[in-house]
Amino acid sequence: xxxxxxxxxxxxxxxxxxxxxxxxxxxxxxxxxxxxxxxxxxxxxxxxxxxxxxxxxxxxxxxxxxxxxxxxxxxxxxxxxxxxxxxxxxxxxxxxxxxxxxxxxxxxxxxxxxxxxxxxxxxxxxxxxxxxxxxxxxxxxxxxxxxxxxxxxxxxxxxxxxxxxxxxxxxxxxxxxxxxxxxxxxxxxxxxxxxxxx
Amino acid sequence: xxxxxxxxxxxxxxxxxxxxxxxxxxxxxxxxxxxxxxxxxxxxxxxxxxxxxxxxxxxxxxxxxxxxxxxxxxxxxxxxxxxxxxxxxxxxxxxxxxxxxxxxxxxxxxxxxxxxxxxxxxxxxxxxxxxxxxxxxxxxxxxxxxxxxxxxxxxxxxxxxxxxxxxxxxxxxxxxxxxxxxxxxxxxxxxxxxxxxx
Numbered sequence: 001x002x003x004x005x006x007x008x009x010x011x012x013x014x015x016x017x018x019x020x021x022x023x024x025x026x027x028x029x030x031x032x033x034x035x036x037x038x039x040x041x042x043x044x045x046x047x048x049x050x051x052x053x054x055x056x057x058x059x060x061x062x063x064x065x066x067x068x069x070x071x072x073x074x075x076x077x078x079x080x081x082x083x084x085x086x087x088x089x090x091x092x093x094x095x096x097x098x099x100x101x102x103x104x105x106x107x108x109x110x111x112x113x114x115x116x117x118x119x120x121x122x123x124x125x126x127x128x129x130x131x132x133x134x135x136x137x138x139x140x141x142x143x144x145x146x147x148x149x150x151x152x153x154x155x156x157x158x159x160x161x162x163x164x165x166x167x168x169x170x171x172x173x174x175x176x177x178x179x180x181x182x183x184x185x186x187x188x189x190x191x192x193x194x195x196x197x198x
Numbered sequence: 199x200x201x202x203x204x205x206x207x208x209x210x211x212x213x214x215x216x217x218x219x220x221x222x223x224x225x226x227x228x229x230x231x232x233x234x235x236x237x238x239x240x241x242x243x244x245x246x247x248x249x250x251x252x253x254x255x256x257x258x259x260x261x262x263x264x265x266x267x268x269x270x271x272x273x274x275x276x277x278x279x280x281x282x283x284x285x286x287x288x289x290x291x292x293x294x295x296x297x298x299x300x301x302x303x304x305x306x307x308x309x310x311x312x313x314x315x316x317x318x319x320x321x322x323x324x325x326x327x328x329x330x331x332x333x334x335x336x337x338x339x340x341x342x343x344x345x346x347x348x349x350x351x352x353x354x355x356x357x358x359x360x361x362x363x364x365x366x367x368x369x370x371x372x373x374x375x376x377x378x379x380x381x382x383x384x385x386x387x388x389x390x391x392x393x394x395x396x
Binding site: 001002004005007008010011012014015016017018022024025026027028029030031032037038039040041042044045046047048049051052061062063069070087088089092095108 | 199200202203205206208209210212213214215216220222223224225226227228229230235236237238239240242243244245246247249250259260261267268285286287290293306
């Protein structure tokens with residue numbers, strides 16, 4: 001195989017959710033395409049590389065020229081609620097659902113002994129200042145419902161004991177449309193523990 | 199969502215086998231990565247765009263500076279056999295298997311009334327000249343075993359009646375390890391029709 005093509009396939013195969021076969025298909029598609037798709041892809045990549053960086057306040061990826069991101073600049077979002085999430089894709093998910101209208105704070109990971117992620121690796125420095133500056137009354141943890149998620153949550157709460165913010169977390173239980181046959185014991189146990197009067 | 203990020207996701211989502219969700223994952227991975235993966239990807243894409251073009255002889259994508267591709271320049275491959283395939287991925291598949299050591303000819307598509315692909319759209323112009331120049335004695339059709347594949351094959355044979363080349367095609371039948379339970383009637387019928395004495 002031509003080394004230039006091989007190198008390009010290797011770069012695509014390193015992307016998440018793209019295997020070797022898909023990378024070959026993608027590269028062939030791009031190189032045989034006559035509508036300039038490869039130009040558009042290179043342009044969009046270069047533009048994002050040059051101009052996108054994390055918001056200095058919350059960590060959401062945004063235009064470098066804007067300073068803070070669209071959420072941190074939006075005064076209507078300053079409702080005293082701050083939602084802590086792992087990464088930007090969680091923000092997109094929450095925004096799509098429309099359930100939250102406050103501000104976000106992106107950690108950029110979860111504490112993990114196995115993966116060697118320590119508190120210094122997380123975007124925590126600005127948190128204390130944000131609580132004061134933005135008059136945060138409630139911090140909602142929307143982290144993965146895993147051991148790492150819960151550990152991270154407990155750690156963050158322990159660093160904020162000097163504030164009188166209310167801490168909340170998302171409810172655990174049977175998902176909408178969830179069939180009990182297909183639900184794991186851990187979720188079932190949480191759903192039973194959190195049962196509500198009807 | 200930031201418009202620059204949205205544009206980049208859209209470009210990735212247009213690639214074959216990459217959906218919207220995967221495109222988001224890819225873009226997030228690239229923009230959050232700190233090992234320069236986005237630089238390497240842009241470099242490889244730019245290099246391929248500037249320097250890769252189809253071999254003027256056979257249609258295989260190759261370095262522009264090389265003139266003809268590695269297969270057409272390799273004298274040991276001039277064994278009088280020419281394998282006609284649909285696209286470059288078929289060449290890769292055949293090369294990986296090691297079953298063929300002659301030269302290739304890439305059509306770049308299949309004749310199709312539905313998709314509006316006519317003989318002018320296929321890489322057929324150089325074929326007649328190649329048969330003479332490269333002293334081709336056998337043309338092996340390794341095209342998809344579909345109506346389009348067979349139509350294309352018949353069309354090409356009909357344009358080469360003035361040569362005394364032998365035309366062959368790949369055998370049809372039950373794949374290695376194939377369970378009869380899972381094989382379609384068409385393949386079974388071909389396998390029965392082509393049964394061999396043991």
